[in-house]
Amino acid sequence: MNTIYLIPLFPFLAFLFNNLLRKRLPKFVSSFVGSIAVLISFGISAMVFNAVGSPQFQLFETSYFNLFSFDNYTIDFGYRIDQLTSVLILAVTGIGFLIQIFSGPFMNGESKERFAIFSAFLNLLITSMLLFVMGSNLMVMFFGWAGMSLATFFLMGFKKNDNNTKSATKLFLLNLAGDMALLLGIIWILTDYHTLSVSKLFYGGNALFLTLTPSEGFLTGVSILFLFSALIKSAQFPFFFWVSETVTSPVPATALIQSVTVVSAGAILLIRCSLLFSLSPTMLTFTAAIGSITLILGALIALNQNDIKKLLAFSTVSQLGFVFIGIGVGAFSQALLFAIIHAVSKTLLILSAGIFVQVSGRTKDIRKSGTIFRKLKAGFIPFLAGCVALGCIPPFSGFIAINEILNAAFAKNIFIYLISISGLILTVAYLIRIVALFFKGGNEKEIEIRYNANSSSTIVMTFFILAILALSIGWINIPEVIKPGTNYFSSFLEPVLSVSEKFVKTKSKNVGEEKILLLISAIIVLASVIFSWFYFRKQKGQEKKSRFSTLLNNAFYANRIWDAFVLRPVKKTSQFFEKTIDLKIIEGSVNGVGKAVIYSSRQFRLLQSGQLGSYVLLMVLGTVLFFVIYLFVLQ
Amino acid sequence: MEIKWYIFLGITLFVTGIAGVLTRRNSIIVLMSVELMLNSVNLILVAFSKMHLSDRKNAFVVNVAMDGQSFAFFIMVVGAVEVCIGLAIILMYFRNTRSVDINFLNRLKN
Numbered sequence: 001m002n003t004i005y006l007i008p009l010f011p012f013l014a015f016l017f018n019n020l021l022r023k024r025l026p027k028f029v030s031s032f033v034g035s036i037a038v039l040i041s042f043g044i045s046a047m048v049f050n051a052v053g054s055p056q057f058q059l060f061e062t063s064y065f066n067l068f069s070f071d072n073y074t075i076d077f078g079y080r081i082d083q084l085t086s087v088l089i090l091a092v093t094g095i096g097f098l099i100q101i102f103s104g105p106f107m108n109g110e111s112k113e114r115f116a117i118f119s120a121f122l123n124l125l126i127t128s129m130l131l132f133v134m135g136s137n138l139m140v141m142f143f144g145w146a147g148m149s150l151a152t153f154f155l156m157g158f159k160k161n162d163n164n165t166k167s168a169t170k171l172f173l174l175n176l177a178g179d180m181a182l183l184l185g186i187i188w189i190l191t192d193y194h195t196l197s198v199s200k201l202f203y204g205g206n207a208l209f210l211t212l213t214p215s216e217g218f219l220t221g222v223s224i225l226f227l228f229s230a231l232i233k234s235a236q237f238p239f240f241f242w243v244s245e246t247v248t249s250p251v252p253a254t255a256l257i258q259s260v261t262v263v264s265a266g267a268i269l270l271i272r273c274s275l276l277f278s279l280s281p282t283m284l285t286f287t288a289a290i291g292s293i294t295l296i297l298g299a300l301i302a303l304n305q306n307d308i309k310k311l312l313a314f315s316t317v318s319q320l321g322f323v324f325i326g327i328g329v330g331a332f333s334q335a336l337l338f339a340i341i342h343a344v345s346k347t348l349l350i351l352s353a354g355i356f357v358q359v360s361g362r363t364k365d366i367r368k369s370g371t372i373f374r375k376l377k378a379g380f381i382p383f384l385a386g387c388v389a390l391g392c393i394p395p396f397s398g399f400i401a402i403n404e405i406l407n408a409a410f411a412k413n414i415f416i417y418l419i420s421i422s423g424l425i426l427t428v429a430y431l432i433r434i435v436a437l438f439f440k441g442g443n444e445k446e447i448e449i450r451y452n453a454n455s456s457s458t459i460v461m462t463f464f465i466l467a468i469l470a471l472s473i474g475w476i477n478i479p480e481v482i483k484p485g486t487n488y489f490s491s492f493l494e495p496v497l498s499v500s501e502k503f504v505k506t507k508s509k510n511v512g513e514e515k516i517l518l519l520i521s522a523i524i525v526l527a528s529v530i531f532s533w534f535y536f537r538k539q540k541g542q543e544k545k546s547r548f549s550t551l552l553n554n555a556f557y558a559n560r561i562w563d564a565f566v567l568r569p570v571k572k573t574s575q576f577f578e579k580t581i582d583l584k585i586i587e588g589s590v591n592g593v594g595k596a597v598i599y600s601s602r603q604f605r606l607l608q609s610g611q612l613g614s615y616v617l618l619m620v621l622g623t624v625l626f627f628v629i630y631l632f633v634l635q
Numbered sequence: 636m637e638i639k640w641y642i643f644l645g646i647t648l649f650v651t652g653i654a655g656v657l658t659r660r661n662s663i664i665v666l667m668s669v670e671l672m673l674n675s676v677n678l679i680l681v682a683f684s685k686m687h688l689s690d691r692k693n694a695f696v697v698n699v700a701m702d703g704q705s706f707a708f709f710i711m712v713v714g715a716v717e718v719c720i721g722l723a724i725i726l727m728y729f730r731n732t733r734s735v736d737i738n739f740l741n742r743l744k745n
Contacts, residue, residue, distance in 0.1 A: 610741060611741045612737060612738075612740045612741060613657065613737075613738075613741075616656055616657060617657060620653055620656075620657065
């Protein structure tokens with residue numbers, strides 16, 4: 001337990017090592033260092049998890065050094081290990097390690113310098129996420145939060161061209177706005193509560209939020225700031241377009257961003273600060289509403305995409321909608337479980353889609369080259385497994401997690417339940433559509449096979465582990481209606497989440513009702529699988545382009561709307577400030593002083609005529625003026 | 636005699652000097668006008684000194700009043716020196732240009 005500081009340290013050292021020595025290291029060394037560092041962290045995390053699981057576990061908090069102190073606040077740099085942290089560090093380092101070893105053979109085409117940089121920034125992203133997850137106070141969490149924005153920026157701009165740089169910058173600025181909102185919220189908490197310690201604020205029977213009940217304005221303000229920040233990080237409704245722009249980064253980076261780090265971080269922030277949100281029910285309902293909107297929009301857009309990376313990106317958006325619904329209805333542990341299942345299966349899907357992209361000669365179009373991909377068993381079977389896990393097919397993991405969220409939604413609000421059910425149908429539909437298109441194939445003659453994915457045993461091994469995990473991880477939390485006492489995950493997290501869950505639980509559990517709900521969702525999923533399979537198999541290759549599908553294909557023109565309503569006004573304002581305030585007023589006044597001196601000296605220079613008479617006259621006039629002032633004005 | 640008459644005379648002499656400096660072009664006359672101004676100041680200094688010396692009760696005032704007279708001597712010495720130098724400069728100019736026109740000096744700029 002005393003070695004926990006090594007968990008974020010090792011990936012960070014690997015980041016420094018690979019980044020500083022990038023010109024010297026051969027590829028296998030940077031790949032080895034990059035992945036072994038995460039593996040060591042994973043080992044330590046496993047030990048920590050083991051220790052946390054033992055019955056005599058006490059909450060473990062460390063404080064290494066003083067970050068800053070002023071007045072009577074001191075903020076330390078330290079880590080906190082509780083049940084939530086132990087689960088998350090295991091997930092982050094585990095998936096991070098698998099992605100690191102996957103990127104070894106996958107990114108083989110890059111030069112050794114670029115390869116080392118790539119490996120380094122993957123490690124930076126992992127470090128930031130670990131820092132965020134493990135931080136014992138909000139300031140340390142904020143460091144991780146902002147570090148993720150930075151690492152995402154570097155990874156998105158990895159392939160250098162103008163377009164990438166532009167979208168990476170745009171995303172970075174957007175994330176920065178979220179970071180600032182979070183920082184404002186943190187400062188607000190600091191001014192009102194004089195501490196940022198997570199334990200003191202949120203946990204235990206005498207948590208400060210319980211004993212010193214916050215005022216209505218404070219609660220609303222802070223939770224809006226936190227929620228705003230989380231919505232940006234998790235790509236929820238008004239900001240959902242940015243995930244589709246991460247497809248410009250290489251596949252392993254996309255997988256890491258969209259699975260366990262950046263997009264999950266928003267949800268994890270809300271779960272970490274769940275007490276804050278539980279105290280204001282309106283904010284929880286609002287979160288669920290945002291989640292519902294995102295769920296439906298993301299799924300509809302995904303249904304109409306043909307670019308596989310974009311499709312998976314919008315699928316991420318819509319799945320995160322489920323997580324936010326889960327948080328909104330108060331099923332925190334189930335939402336977290338769903339986020340982890342989504343992370344594993346989305347990693348699997350994106351990585352195997354990366355194989356597809358390499359195979360199909362970088363067309364990314366799922367209507368083409370399905371047959372070739374189908375022949376590549378090492379890529380295709382993991383893809384199917386990911387679809388099964390993510391598509392909530394009973395009895396695999398996705399179904400188990402989603403069922404609990406649906407139950408909680410049903411108990412809370414029937415509208416959210418109905419929206420979730422339709423979101424589930426849409427999710428199944430777009431996943432089945434990919435598979436159906438793959439089976440239908442396309443005109444493969446245009447496409448040359450570039451890469452033989454079967455050959456790399458590392459990739460096959462990665463896929464195997466991920467597929468097993470994706471399918472089975474849900475079984476750690478079998479619902480009580482099937483077999484009592486097997487919801488290990490929820491009961492494991494109970495010490496952390498019980499404080500806030502007390503506020504949101506409204507109805508007591510009704511076993512009969514839950515059985516019916518379980519049956520309903522199972523039937524709905526299976527029915528929509530069968531229906532969409534036959535629908536998309538029968539569909540002709542060139543579907544008629546209706547106006548609505550064009551709209552969906554372009555993701556509701558969200559990018560353009562965003563440009564028109566947010567970016568352009570901001571740009572106009574900053575141009576106004578640049579042109580008018582900065583150039584005219586500030587620079588004008590600075591330059592104006594100089595100009596005035598030059599002008600007036602040019603006028604005064606005329607006095608230096610060089611004529612004796614005028615000098616004498618001036619002297620006399622000066623004397624007279626002096627006398628006049630002395631005798632008449634000053635008297 | 637009242638002090639005001641001395642002051643009137645001093646002012647008259649001073650203004651005459653200024654007018655001479657400003658209007659005349661002959662440099663010797665300009666020099667003379669400068670001397671006139673110096674002497675008008677001298678006159679006023681001595682007049683005030685005399686006025687204060689008549690009030691013998693205050694030792695401090697007497698002391699200060701004596702300064703006026705010593706200043707007058709200084710100014711005479713300075714004036715004499717100035718005339719020496721001025722006349723020497725004028726003489727040099729006269730040797731070069733065969734005139735004593737003050738406008739010859741309108742080249743102070745360069």
